[in-house]
Amino acid sequence: MKKLFIAIFVALFASASFAAGEKDFVEICPKVAKVLFENETVRMLLLKQAKGQSCGVGFHRDHIDYHIKAVELKIGQSDGTSMNIKIPEGASFRAEQGVYSFEVIGGQLELVIMEFK
Numbered sequence: 001m002k003k004l005f006i007a008i009f010v011a012l013f014a015s016a017s018f019a020a021g022e023k024d025f026v027e028i029c030p031k032v033a034k035v036l037f038e039n040e041t042v043r044m045l046l047l048k049q050a051k052g053q054s055c056g057v058g059f060h061r062d063h064i065d066y067h068i069k070a071v072e073l074k075i076g077q078s079d080g081t082s083m084n085i086k087i088p089e090g091a092s093f094r095a096e097q098g099v100y101s102f103e104v105i106g107g108q109l110e111l112v113i114m115e116f117k
Contacts, residue, residue: 022078022099028058036112045113054103061115066092072106 026033026045032055037044049055057078070089076082078099086106102109 022057022059025055025058025060029055032109041117043115043117045115047109047111047113049104049109051104051106051108055101057099057101059099060095060097061117062095062097063113063115064092064094066090066112066114068110068112070107071104071109071111073109074103074105076101076103 026035029049032047032049032053034046034048035043036046043061054074057076067087067089070087072084072086074082074084084105
């Protein structure tokens with residue numbers, strides 16, 4: 001069941017395209033996203049976000065997520081559509097670049113993201 005939710009998330013939100021003028025996620029949420037490592041090919045981020053916190057709409061590169069903790073998120077796209085998704089501890093998946101926001105509605109977000117440049 002958890003793989004189905006993750007597959008739905010990737011299918012719905014991976015198709016979002018980068019729009020000129022959209023800001024990088026780290027610029028939108030500097031208190032949430034910490035750059036752990038960066039070079040010319042990858043950027044590794046640590047994200048920590050408590051329940052009730054949200055981030056504005058930002059650009060996300062192609063990436064792989066590894067969720068350290070279980071979390072329930074409300075994911076929103078720049079066109080105003082959104083969905084709720086529960087992600088279990090230890091889940092990992094690949095997502096294509098896109099423009100979206102998220103809000104923690106259950107648990108606490110703690111994940112490592114490896115972005116590809």
